[in-house]
Amino acid sequence: MTIDWWTLGFQAVNVLILIWLLGRFFWRPVAAMIAQRHATAQAILAEAEAKRAEAAAALDGIARTRAGFAEEREAILAAAQETAEQVRAARLQEAAEEAAALEATAKASIARDKAATEKIWTERASHLAVDIAQRLASRLDGAAVRTAFLEWLLKEIHDLPDAARQAVAASGATLEAISATLLEPEEQQHYARLVGQAFGTNLPVTFKVDPDLIAGLELHGPHLVIANSWRADLSRILADITHDDQS
Amino acid sequence: MKSPLSSIIVFHVGPAPISESVVTTWAIMLVLVIGSVAVFRHLSLVPSRTQVFFELIVETVDSQIRDTMRLEPGPYRAFIGTLFIFIFICNWSSLVPSVEPPTAHLETDAALAFLVFLAVIWFGVRAGGLGGYLRTFASPNPIMIPLNFVESLTRTFSLLVRLFGNVMSGVFVIGIVLSLAGLLVPIPLMALDLLTGAVQAYIFAVLAMVFIAGSIGETVPTPVPSSERTPS
Missing domain, CATH: 1.20.5 (Single alpha-helices involved in coiled-coils or other helix-helix interfaces)
Structure with a gap:
């Protein structure tokens, strides 16, 4: 190898x-x-x-x-x-x-509407009442009614203050008596005498007829107005009602 | 029957005789280089089956180097891997009719052992310098210097003898049996010879790794694996 x-x-x-x-x-x-x-x-x-x-x-x-x-x-x-x-x-x-x-x-x-409505209805009711009263009272004109209103007039004169009554008496002015119906001359003299007695002196009184009085006897003088009639009463009532409602 | 111990000269190049084992080696080299170039030209990031196979070989060699030398395989891959593949193919070249393995001749094994001897010195000097390499002979103590020096020679010789003896004996036995018993009888022995050839290629490569690692072992932080056993 x-x-x-x-x-x-x-x-x-x-x-x-x-x-x-x-x-x-x-x-x-x-x-x-x-x-x-x-x-x-x-x-x-x-x-x-x-x-x-x-x-x-x-x-x-x-x-x-x-x-x-x-x-x-x-x-x-x-x-x-x-x-x-x-x-x-x-x-x-x-x-x-x-x-x-x-x-x-x-x-x-x-x-307001209610008050106005109430006022309107009150006035209407009042006028209606007055109309009704006027229509009813217009049928009551008679001697008794006139005598009653004469007594109420004399009472109003007596209720006047003495100074006012004496001033009217002293003035000697002619008073005007207004009635709803024509009074007879005797009744006019009787009424004039009683009015003079109420003032304490004879005062000239003239008479006048106003049917709007409905019934009553009003006495107007230079400084005196005695509204003694149903028209005046109704007016006062209506004024009172209206015044009450407004108040 | 030819003696496996004798070299057959095929031709001469000037004064140099070209033996049959050299020619076989050239043929094997040609096949390996052509195959490598073919693989090199077809390398792709998305590998084919063939590329996967060759990558598996590379990764296996790297893994063996890491496990045996406890070092990064880069500097040693080409040497160790080529040794293994060359010896493996040389040993299995007996499958080709009328071809005798180059490793069955003493000159080839001696050349391989001589290269391992040189590689041990080369890698040892490169890793720790000449002084570092020489200091490895004084390990574990200076008394061991003569023994280590002798060992570096004898282990190279043992490499040579181990590979030559195994391969040559296989070829020799097959030749004897073939001359005595006929065509089919040597087949089991040939299969055994193939197994022996593969094992011997592996052992030669592992021992080369162990020797190289031993020469640079004291210059690197990780020690050489303790399994420095030399299988027979």
Whole structure:
């Protein structure tokens, strides 16, 4: 057994060349490709992680925005509700005030209308009563009625203050006696005498007829009027009724 | 029957005889280089099935280097990986009719062992400088310097003898059986020889890693794996 040194040398060189060639065309390129794929995968994973983080951040932002929307919505609703409550309260107050004013105005108007109506009806009733009384009293004209009114006239004269009665007596003025019907001359003299006695002196008395008196005997002088007739009585009654209603 | 111990000279280049094992080696180199260039030209970020297969080989070699040497595989990948693939294909080249494995000849195994010897020195000096490499002979103490020096030679010799003995004996046995028993009888022995060839390629590569790691072990932070056993 011998060693062929040429072969040994060739084989050593061959293997060295093979190591270099495979290192150049196989080991390093394939390992670099593996490393590149690993780096690419890492980069893709990092990018995916970054995208995921970005998406998570975006989701957080959306959630915060949504929360902000909800808070803003709550605030807007609260403000709107508060404003609505204020407007509602103001409207209610205004309506209440307006209603109160309308009610007061309506009450006043109703009261005025009622008073006017009552006044009108009172006046109508009074006039109606007076008309009825006039129609009824117009049928009572007679001696008894005239005597009664003569007595009432004399009583009125007696009820006058003394100073007034004496002033009329002292004036000597002609008195005018008005009756609803024409008096007979005897009755006129009798009435004149009784009137003179009532004043304490004879005073000239003229007689006049006024059917509007309905019934009665009135005495008019320069400074004296004694309204002693149903017309005067009815007028006073009507004035009293009207005055009572107005008061 | 030819003796596996003898080299057959095919032709001469000047004064240099070109033996059959050298020619076979050139053929194997041609196949490997053409295949590597083909792989190199078709490398893609999205790998094909073929590229996945070759990437698996690279990753396996890297994994073995990491596990055995506890170092990053980059500087050692080409040397260790090429040793393994070359020895593996050489051992399996006996499948081709009338081809004798180059590793069945002493010169090829001696060349491989010599390259490992040089690589141990080269990587050791590169890792820790000449002084650092020489200090590895004084480990664990200076008394061990002669023994370590002898060991660096004997382990290279053991590499040579182990690979040569296993492959040559396989070829020798198959040749004897074939000459005695006929065509089909040596087939189980050939299968066993293929298994032995693969195992021997692996062992040669692992031992090369262990020797290199031992030469740079004191200059790197991570220790060499404790399993520095030398399978027979």
